[in-house]
Amino acid sequence: MAAVEMCDVLVVGTSVYKGSYTGIFKHFFDLYDREAFADKPVIITATGAAPYHESILDYHLRPLFLFFDARVASRGLYALTDDFASQDELKPAYSTRVARSVDELSEMLQRVCA
Template sequence: MKLVVVSAGLSVPSSTRLLADRLAKATAGQTSAEVQVIELRELAVEIAHNFTNGFPGRQLSAALDAVTEADGLIVVTPVFSASYSGLFKSFFDVLEKDALAGKPVLIAATGGTARHSLVLEHALRPLFAYLRAVVVPTGVYAASEDWGAEGLDGRIERAAGELAGLMGGVTAKVPRPAKAGEFEVVPFEEQLAALRRGA
């Protein structure tokens, strides 16, 4: 299997790339996928040229092929003006319109404040739904204060598990046991098998 990570971070080092790497590591730990990272800042000139001349350069063409052939995709963008960056959107604008149809995608974003966390729901999820990708239920947003704080690791693991499950063609499992007062869902087949064993 092949997992492709698209990072739209612009700075070096980049919190966007850091989040991308953590998501990739968590997903690869639950699959046998080979990971390839695409840094969009390295393709910015070729993306612009593609808009003006209609042809992708060598590096951009290789990146587009990698995304098209991937079994799963992790996409991470910094938040610009309460949405994804222009570079991020431009890359997916030059992708063939059916390239992501049915492909499992994990969406993620970074920003300076938690106030922009809804960018996942009002910008990224609709974009990938339009591209007919299968977007995992858990998106990951990391604000400046999230690094090193409780909660981020859990969101990363949950989202990675969901993506790994979709890539493997099975339903992702909840990575924690049920707490007191919560219900544990047991598939009917397992309940029936347990009853038969007890009979």
């Protein structure tokens, strides 16, 4: 837990379970103090089987990390089964979305470190 709290950036992800994050995901973050991630850059990610569950990013994950006063990147990542070419490889269109999120994170880090 200390290693997570001390990292410079969080990239967090969960699978969608009944339209929200999994219980174990939430329980993990319940163990942290409210100020544990203050000003820490965060990219939120989720995977699911249905496109309409993408709202998990804005209605569940983003509020969770705003509670911690983290700097949540505006571009979250939601992946469907169709976004994977194989178990180990993303399709090019989704890889482009990941690259844009990494670029946004890089810009956030430059502002934080400046």
